[in-house]
Amino acid sequence: MPLPFLTADRAFDTVDDVALPHDDRDRWRRPYRPGPWRVGTAALLLLLASFVLFAAVIIAATATLASAGTVFGIALAVVAAALRLLRMGVWVSARGLRQVAFFTTRTTPWEQVGAVRTVQQPVRWLGLPRTVQGQALVLARRGRGAETPPPLLTSHNADFLGRDQLAFDRAADSVEVWAAEYGRGGAA
Template sequence: MPLPFLTADRAFDTADDAALPYDDRDRWRRPYRPGPWRVGAAAILLLLASFVLFAGVVIAATATLSSAGAVFGIALVVVGCALRMLRTGVWVSARGLRHVAFLTTRTTPWEQVASVRTVQQPVRWLGLPRTVQGQALLLVRRGRAAETLPPLLTSHNADFLGRDPLAFDRAADSVEAWADEYRRS
């Protein structure tokens, strides 16, 4: 079964002269691969879901079906959380920039984007309250006075912690290239 979210970064590695190497630009794409922390946490959640599903089968064989249904429902919620965790990140298309968080999704059309830039600043380590010095990719909107938006990407989030430092630079450059291309048109 092909997993297209694992091959997103390779398209940018192989295209030297094209900043936007995709043919179908209307499709939402993540211009980088999910990081090891995000994939590891999702794998642990899926492992937990397998144990809960096994417990549901045992409960269905030995107890009432309503209690087994509740356990199966819990397993579905855990699987849904794992899938949503893999889906979080920054997605781009010809229509705009989409920042997918665990519970929310914020889409900004390219017409509202004033700039996308990388800055040095204190960033959260894996989204926890602890901050470290790192890089962040910030979105500045047009017409929004002093609105504080969370960073799109950081060098210490679950996608880039523990990876080659150039991975964050490639991802930030890719998102900036999409922004430069579509803000002009």
């Protein structure tokens, strides 16, 4: 069974001379692969879910179906959390830029994107309160005064911590190229 949220466009990793290597510009895509911290955490959650599902089967055989249903529901919640964790990140398409967080999804149409740029600043380490010096890909919206949305990507989030700096640079460059093409009224 293919899991499209786990794969990024392989062309982003291999093609150097094509700015936007894709076939269908209207399809939402993540221009980078999920990082080792994100995939490892999701794998541990799925492992935990398998044990909880096994417990639900044992409870169904030995106790009431209501209690087995409750444990089965908990297992489904853990699986849903693991899948949502894998889906988190920045997604792009011809319609705009989408930032998927665990509980929220924020979509910004390209008409509202003023600039997407990489800046050197203190960033959160794995999303925790601790900050370290790193790079962040930030979005500046048109017509928005003092409102500054959170960074789209950082060099120390779950997708890029433990990977070489080139992976973050490639992902940031890909998002910047999408913004340059579509943010200035490019082909839609």
